[in-house]
Amino acid sequence: MILLAGLPNEPPLARVASALDELGLPYRTIDQRQHVNLHLSLDPAGDHGIPQGRLKSPEVEDIALEEVTGLYQRLHSDESFPELCNLPQDDPARLRFGRFVTLFTAFSDLCSGRVLNRTPGMGTNNSKPFQAQIIARAGFAIPRTLITNVPGRARKFVRDAEARGQEVIFKSASAVRSIVRAVTADDLARLDRLRICPVQFQERVEGRDVRVHVVDEQVFATRITTTGVDYRYASRDDGGSTVLEPFTLPPDIAARAVRLAQSLNLPLAGIDLRETPTGEWVCFEVNPSPAYSYYEANTGQPISEAIARYLAGY
Numbered sequence: 678m679i680l681l682a683g684l685p686n687e688p689p690l691a692r693v694a695s696a697l698d699e700l701g702l703p704y705r706t707i708d709q710r711q712h713v714n715l716h717l718s719l720d721p722a723g724d725h726g727i728p729q730g731r732l733k734s735p736e737v738e739d740i741a742l743e744e745v746t747g748l749y750q751r752l753h754s755d756e757s758f759p760e761l762c763n764l765p766q767d768d769p770a771r772l773r774f775g776r777f778v779t780l781f782t783a784f785s786d787l788c789s790g791r792v793l794n795r796t797p798g799m800g801t802n803n804s805k806p807f808q809a810q811i812i813a814r815a816g817f818a819i820p821r822t823l824i825t826n827v828p829g830r831a832r833k834f835v836r837d838a839e840a841r842g843q844e845v846i847f848k849s850a851s852a853v854r855s856i857v858r859a860v861t862a863d864d865l866a867r868l869d870r871l872r873i874c875p876v877q878f879q880e881r882v883e884g885r886d887v888r889v890h891v892v893d894e895q896v897f898a899t900r901i902t903t904t905g906v907d908y909r910y911a912s913r914d915d916g917g918s919t920v921l922e923p924f925t926l927p928p929d930i931a932a933r934a935v936r937l938a939q940s941l942n943l944p945l946a947g948i949d950l951r952e953t954p955t956g957e958w959v960c961f962e963v964n965p966s967p968a969y970s971y972y973e974a975n976t977g978q979p980i981s982e983a984i985a986r987y988l989a990g991y
Contacts, residue, residue, distance in 0.1 A: 678744045679704035679988045682781065683751035688970035690751055692981035693988075700982070702989050705740055707732065707781075709753055713770075717780050721787055728787040746790035747988030751966060752778055791944065791988055798942035799965035805850050805877060808941075808963060815937035817950070817960035820882050824850045826875040828868035834878050835860055843880045850877040884953040887924055889931075890969050891938040891946045892983040896931045899972045900924035921975040930958055937963065945969075945984065 679697065683690050685706050697704045707715070711734060719730035723743060730742035755761040755774045764771050786795050801808040809819050823834040835845045847864070849855035858864075859881065886901035903919040926934070930950075937960070938946040947967025951959045969980045 678740070679747040679749075680707065680740065680745045681705070681749050682707040682709070684709055684753065687751060688974075689968055689981075690749070692970050692973065693749055693984050696979075696981040696985035697988075700985055700989070702985065704988075707740075710758075712758070712774050712777060715777060717777055717784075719780055719784050721783065727789050728784060730784060742784055742788070745788055746990065748785055748788055748790060748792045749984065749988055750781075750785055750793070752781065754778075791990065793945040793984065793988070794943050794965050801941055802963070802965050803851060805962060811940055812937060812960045812963065815940055815960075816933050817937065818957050820879040820959060820961065822880075823878045824875055825878070826871045826873070828871050831868050831871060831876070831878055832865060835865065838880045845878055846881050847876050847878050850875055882951050882953060882959050884951040884959070887926070887950045887952060888972055889926065889934045889948040889950055890967060890972065890978075890980050891934055891943070891948065892980065893944050893987050894935055895983050896926060896934055897969075897972075897978045897980050897983070898924040898926045898931070899976055899978070921972060923976045923978055933958075941965070944987065 714734050716733040721728050723729040732740040838845045845860045848857045888899045890897040899921050947964035949961040973980045
């Protein structure tokens with residue numbers, strides 16, 4: 678049985694569901710919006726090492742967890758639900774929601790089927806410095822980086838970069854999404870705020886952006902041409918533009934991307950690369966739960982079909 682878990686109308690999940698429909702493959706869906714009515718039981722020891730359990734919801738046939746052979750999960754935190762996000766942290770509704778997510782995550786890690794993706798593999802995204810070490814070991818270059826909450830160190834990093842004619846950008850050091858921005862004079866004037874929140878600074882790398890999606894051993898690359906510092910927000914923040922188009926990676930870089938995803942234990946990964954004018958390939962980070970649908974919608978690449986086939990064991 679193939680199981681999709683999260684918000685069914687969210688594009689990444691919805692596109693996989695459509696691909697499964699087109700392939701004629703049956704699947705079941707866990708709709709997190711119905712969290713109040715979801716009841717989950719799990720026996721980790723199970724039978725002969727296969728975890729067993731039941732997922733129950735009114736008016737829907739029970740799901741036997743031991744029958745799951747493919748799982749694509751995009752679970753959201755309680756902050757994504759209006760009926761929960763304003764409640765106290767110790768409110769019973771929030772606690773119940775958290776217990777469900779914790780138990781389901783435990784199941785996904787123990788599931789004997791194919792899972793996109795398991796928690797250990799996704800965990801490296803919580804620490805960009807740790808992930809960067811793995812990226813470097815895979816053979817990709819990484820930007821010169823400083824993560825600090827010391828204003829003086831940040832100021833020196835920017836000065837040193839500027840002395841070499843390099844611009845500096847800043848962004849989140851954790852898995853929390855942030856908008857990549859160039860450091861300005863106004864930013865330097867408010868560096869004292871770093872004391873309460875470490876920030877990641879990087880020398881800006883010149884070149885062309887390429888987003889790579891790895892599905893098992895398949896590679897889908899997208900070349901990105903943009904007028905903004907962060908192409909995801911170029912039109913919204915800068916009034917600029919972003920163009921996405923299919924791209925063929927050099928074979929050695931494609932193989933390197935697959936090895937990187939495998940070293941992170943990520944059958945599904947979104948890898949952010951930039952090719953410099955000198956031909957060097959720099960990797961910024963690896964997204965363990967990529968919103969591939971944005972790239973698929975703009976390029977027509979069959980990423981969702983590849984995910985569906987992977988879940989089916991093809």
